[in-house]
Amino acid sequence: MAVKKMKIGLCGLGTVGSGVFNVLTRNAELIAARAGCEVTVTHIGARRDNPNADTSNVKVSRDIFAVVNDDEIDVVVELIGGTTVAKDLVLQALSNGKHVVTANKALIAECGNEVFEVARNNNVTVAYEAAVAGGIPIIKALREGLAANRIEWLAGIINGTGNFILTEMGDKGRAFDDVLKEAQELGYAEADPTFDVEGIDAAHKLVILASLAFAMPLEVEKIFTEGISKLETRDVDYAAELGYRIKHLGIARKTDAGVELRVHPTLIPKDRLIANVDGVMNAVMVWGDAVGPTLYNGPGAGSEPTASAVIADVVDLARLLSAADDSEGKGITCVPTMGFVPEAIKEQPVLPIEAVETAFYLRLTAEDKPGVMSDITQIFSAAGISIEALVQKEPTTGEATVPVIMITNKTREGNMLAAIEQIASLPVVQGEVVRIRVESLG
Amino acid sequence: MAVKKMKIGLCGLGTVGSGVFNVLTRNAELIAARAGCEVTVTHIGARRDNPNADTSNVKVSRDIFAVVNDDEIDVVVELIGGTTVAKDLVLQALSNGKHVVTANKALIAECGNEVFEVARNNNVTVAYEAAVAGGIPIIKALREGLAANRIEWLAGIINGTGNFILTEMGDKGRAFDDVLKEAQELGYAEADPTFDVEGIDAAHKLVILASLAFAMPLEVEKIFTEGISKLETRDVDYAAELGYRIKHLGIARKTDAGVELRVHPTLIPKDRLIANVDGVMNAVMVWGDAVGPTLYNGPGAGSEPTASAVIADVVDLARLLSAADDSEGKGITCVPTMGFVPEAIKEQPVLPIEAVETAFYLRLTAEDKPGVMSDITQIFSAAGISIEALVQKEPTTGEATVPVIMITNKTREGNMLAAIEQIASLPVVQGEVVRIRVESLG
Numbered sequence: 001m002a003v004k005k006m007k008i009g010l011c012g013l014g015t016v017g018s019g020v021f022n023v024l025t026r027n028a029e030l031i032a033a034r035a036g037c038e039v040t041v042t043h044i045g046a047r048r049d050n051p052n053a054d055t056s057n058v059k060v061s062r063d064i065f066a067v068v069n070d071d072e073i074d075v076v077v078e079l080i081g082g083t084t085v086a087k088d089l090v091l092q093a094l095s096n097g098k099h100v101v102t103a104n105k106a107l108i109a110e111c112g113n114e115v116f117e118v119a120r121n122n123n124v125t126v127a128y129e130a131a132v133a134g135g136i137p138i139i140k141a142l143r144e145g146l147a148a149n150r151i152e153w154l155a156g157i158i159n160g161t162g163n164f165i166l167t168e169m170g171d172k173g174r175a176f177d178d179v180l181k182e183a184q185e186l187g188y189a190e191a192d193p194t195f196d197v198e199g200i201d202a203a204h205k206l207v208i209l210a211s212l213a214f215a216m217p218l219e220v221e222k223i224f225t226e227g228i229s230k231l232e233t234r235d236v237d238y239a240a241e242l243g244y245r246i247k248h249l250g251i252a253r254k255t256d257a258g259v260e261l262r263v264h265p266t267l268i269p270k271d272r273l274i275a276n277v278d279g280v281m282n283a284v285m286v287w288g289d290a291v292g293p294t295l296y297n298g299p300g301a302g303s304e305p306t307a308s309a310v311i312a313d314v315v316d317l318a319r320l321l322s323a324a325d326d327s328e329g330k331g332i333t334c335v336p337t338m339g340f341v342p343e344a345i346k347e348q349p350v351l352p353i354e355a356v357e358t359a360f361y362l363r364l365t366a367e368d369k370p371g372v373m374s375d376i377t378q379i380f381s382a383a384g385i386s387i388e389a390l391v392q393k394e395p396t397t398g399e400a401t402v403p404v405i406m407i408t409n410k411t412r413e414g415n416m417l418a419a420i421e422q423i424a425s426l427p428v429v430q431g432e433v434v435r436i437r438v439e440s441l442g
Numbered sequence: 443m444a445v446k447k448m449k450i451g452l453c454g455l456g457t458v459g460s461g462v463f464n465v466l467t468r469n470a471e472l473i474a475a476r477a478g479c480e481v482t483v484t485h486i487g488a489r490r491d492n493p494n495a496d497t498s499n500v501k502v503s504r505d506i507f508a509v510v511n512d513d514e515i516d517v518v519v520e521l522i523g524g525t526t527v528a529k530d531l532v533l534q535a536l537s538n539g540k541h542v543v544t545a546n547k548a549l550i551a552e553c554g555n556e557v558f559e560v561a562r563n564n565n566v567t568v569a570y571e572a573a574v575a576g577g578i579p580i581i582k583a584l585r586e587g588l589a590a591n592r593i594e595w596l597a598g599i600i601n602g603t604g605n606f607i608l609t610e611m612g613d614k615g616r617a618f619d620d621v622l623k624e625a626q627e628l629g630y631a632e633a634d635p636t637f638d639v640e641g642i643d644a645a646h647k648l649v650i651l652a653s654l655a656f657a658m659p660l661e662v663e664k665i666f667t668e669g670i671s672k673l674e675t676r677d678v679d680y681a682a683e684l685g686y687r688i689k690h691l692g693i694a695r696k697t698d699a700g701v702e703l704r705v706h707p708t709l710i711p712k713d714r715l716i717a718n719v720d721g722v723m724n725a726v727m728v729w730g731d732a733v734g735p736t737l738y739n740g741p742g743a744g745s746e747p748t749a750s751a752v753i754a755d756v757v758d759l760a761r762l763l764s765a766a767d768d769s770e771g772k773g774i775t776c777v778p779t780m781g782f783v784p785e786a787i788k789e790q791p792v793l794p795i796e797a798v799e800t801a802f803y804l805r806l807t808a809e810d811k812p813g814v815m816s817d818i819t820q821i822f823s824a825a826g827i828s829i830e831a832l833v834q835k836e837p838t839t840g841e842a843t844v845p846v847i848m849i850t851n852k853t854r855e856g857n858m859l860a861a862i863e864q865i866a867s868l869p870v871v872q873g874e875v876v877r878i879r880v881e882s883l884g
Contacts, residue, residue: 019732023590023732024590026731027590027591027592027731027732030592031589031590033657034585034589035589112780116779116780116784119779120779120784125779126779129587135730135732135733135734135736136736137582137583137586137587137588137736140579140582140583140586140587141579141582141583141587142781143476143777143778143780143781144579144582144754144757144758144777145571145579145582145583145751145754146579146750146754147473147476147477147753147754147757147758147781148465148466148469148473148749148750148752148753148754148757149469149750150469150472155881155883211780211781211787212780212781213781214790215475215780215781215782215786215787215788216787216788216789216790217787217788217789219792222792224794224795224798231878232876234805234845235803235805235876235878238803238805238833238845238847239803239878241833242803242831242833242847242849244803244849244880246878249881251881255793257791257793257797258790258791258792258793258797259790259791259792259793260792260793260798261792262795262798264878264879265878265879266878266879266880266881267803267849267878267879267880267881268880268881268882268883269882269883269884271718272883272884273715273718273719273739274883276713276715276718277715285883288577288750289468289469289746290461290465290469290577290746290747290749290750290753291577291740291741291746291747291750291751292577292740292741292746292747293740293741293883294577294578294579294738294739294740294741295737295738295739295740296736296737296738296739297715297736297737297738297739298733298734298735298736298737299733299734299735299736304731304732304733304734305732305733305734307590307732308588308590308591308730308732308733309587309733310590311589311590311732312586312587312588312589312590315586315589315590316586316589316777320776334762335585335586335758336585337558337561337562337567337568337569338554338558338585338653338654338657339584339585339589339653339654339655339657340657342558342562344657345653345657345658345659346657346658347658347659348656348658348700348701349699349700349701350661350664350700350701350702350703351697351699351700351701351702352666353666353704355699355700356666356702356704359709361677361680361681361684361686361709363676363677363680389684391680391683391684403676403680405680405684407684407686407709434674434677436673436677436681436688436706436707436708436709437706437707437708437709438686438708438709438710439597439691439693439708439709439710440710440711441597441710441711441714441716441727441735442711442714
């Protein structure tokens with residue numbers, strides 16, 4: 001493929017900018033194997049250095065416009081935020097014939113129609129996966145993965161700060177103001193929390209999702225927005241008593257009469273998956289006429305989660321540019337069939353199950369007499385296996401045996417099998433020892 | 443764009459085939475606006491008709507090989523299943539220079555390495571989004587959305603039949619055999635349920651996910667597989683007592699010693715989102731080094747959910763072929779920035795919030811004396827609003843008022859506001875009426 005090296009100009013080196021730089025550096029080889037070409041930051045525009053990013057091998061300009069005017073750059077990554085300087089920067093980059101990747105939801109929501117038109121006129125692309133729901137590839141799901149569907153509605157927890165506050169109010173009965181203060185101390189919320197708690201940030205994201213779903217222009221001013229700042233803890237509690245949880249949802253729904261676009265606190269039946277998305281996590285639920293309901297969940301903000309989305313856009317561009325530059329190919333195999341270029345796919349050792357480490361659930365049937373538990377636990381202790389939980393059930397009337405249930409900590413399966421064999425051979429243990437693996441998935 | 447019409451040859455007209463045909467027909471206009479060209483089934487190969495699909499306007503051949511040898515076809519959609527005839531068919535299509543879209547997990551898992559090589563040699567693509575987790579765009583997420591990440595592990599509920607059985611065992615204390623029989627009657631499970639309940643189907647899907655995650659060849663024989671047929675209801679119950687739910691997971695994890703590839707019943711802490719994915723729904727959780735945890739949830743099987751994934755692949759191809767054939771463009775804007783071609787994006791009426799219909803949570807403070815509830819409910823009744831739940835709390839000692847909490851059914855917001863105004867003006871009601879919208883998201 002002709003594009004051997006894609007050159008990135010990075011504008012902004014704050015939380016997300018340093019994340020993008022660090023992930024592109026750390027995973028350079030892996031990303032090249034996925035993209036089909038090297039992807040390298042060759043020019044950074046930032047007013048100041050960031051101690052979290054070692055940029056000593058890269059050209060750094062204090063004037064960010066030097067990056068968009070750098071002839072060598074293929075793609076400009078805009079991570080300075082806001083709708084003033086960022087807008088000028090993006091428009092200049094597009095006019096210079098450079099592709100733009102941005103995480104800037106305010107820019108897309110408020111100026112997207114104009115920005116996209118400039119991009120079209122210059123035959124370049126603006127990509128913005130990171131603008132909604134951080135690391136969750138929700139833009140890609142709506143634009144591509146669900147392309148067969150008439151989208152009927154979507155609903156999202158698309159502001160992590162707000163969801164953190166609601167989760168704390170619900171789980172611990174804390175008041176809004178109290179949790180907000182903590183969120184600010186933890187760096188989740190800005191000194192001026194209006195954007196997050198009054199739903200403005202969520203409205204920016206919702207208008208992008210709604211436009212993608214319903215083929216309508218970006219018009220953020222049409223969104224009905226109600227914040228969570230007036231929500232009382234007792235209402236969160238009463239809702240729970242009635243079987244609901246309260247989430248700050250962005251909802252877009254197509255009806256015969258018109259489109260609903262609204263951000264507000266919402267009661268959701270507590271058995272819905274999205275009602276159980278807690279803390280700073282985001283989730284978007286989409287209902288398509290063919291697929292029915294799908295849900296996408298993950299971190300909605302943060303340095304490397306947002307970087308993950310930014311770089312996904314960069315890789316998309318790298319694959320397309322490589323394919324377009326490939327005079328031999330037809331330009332149709334730009335996403336490698338197995339995700340990596342064929343040369344990168346290698347035989348790898350697969351562990352036999354005996355070498356796999358997991359925790360275990362065990363159930364056995366033991367005689368109901370003294371010393372039994374001691375015999376069992378001694379075997380585990382000798383094998384270096386510790387017991388996290390142990391329940392001995394009451395014997396059923398007339399039975400001389402009781403079920404004993406245990407959860408162990410992690411150990412190699414081979415080690416566990418040997419210990420179980422010893423336990424099963426104890427005279428006080430009857431029948432087989434039932435064994436199910438445990439994963440925390442944390 | 444040059445490709446004005448993409449011609450699809452559909453092989454197989456069973457459950458999924460009829461779904462693909464029906465969705466492509468029903469959503470033809472919308473799909474064209476997303477793909478940038480018409481996408482039409484022009485030739486169907488099927489041994490018999492399907493009463494669920496009206497194919498009277500399409501050429502139908504009883505010999506499915508007539509489809510792959512039809513010179514007019516751009517893309518062959520293989521939905522006959524299995525690894526014998528389907529393999530011959532796919533290889534013939536690729537040799538004929540046609541792109542292939544398939545939902546056939548057994549074919550990809552068992553013959554993928556060979557099939558993909560033939561595709562590469564013929565400079566065409568094999569797409570298989572529908573092969574794993576039905577309508578959930580998980581292949582796209584792994585190949586593209588998470589391309590920045592070193593995948594550390596993934597874990598999925600990737601067999602809906604098995605998950606239905608486990609959910610019933612857990613929720614209703616039913617025995618495995620009993621639920622399996624019902625699943626067979628409902629059409630969720632085959633007459634020979636081995637593929638589903640012994641984890642073979644899950645292993646097929648897991649090897650595809652693992653290859654995408656870790657850049658390794660498809661080697662399904664290396665997967666450790668343990669089914670759910672020996673699982674006892676009492677273990678599901680004991681696990682629940684200890685705070686866990688049991689799911690049949692496919693797990694792939696990269697460790698320093700090697701890759702873990704395993705399908706087995708697994709205890710998961712019950713507060714994990716994936717532990718709450720119930721019934722025939724699927725979910726895949728992926729942990730990437732940059733993004734952390736993301737989760738993808740939706741229907742893992744069924745006619746139109748699977749069709750949704752098949753058509754997503756078709757649209758990807760249509761966009762790429764249109765862009766590649768576009769002599770004026772650079773072939774880099776193949777996915778429209780806002781998901782639809784610019785001409786399709788139209789101003790649409792947005793409903794004012796007063797016209798939006800939702801259910802409501804209400805809380806008010808009322809004097810604790812007879813007749814109060816009657817006054818309130820009469821106002822709602824006159825407004826055509828019915829009350830789904832009503833809780834009157836006990837008065838706090840010394841207080842003459844009590845909180846009253848209600849959940850109403852759906853009504854227009856304007857109607858609700860008028861009713862609330864009347865209620866707030868009742869002499870027995872004090873202060874404001876708190877109002878939060880309710881969505882069932884069902």
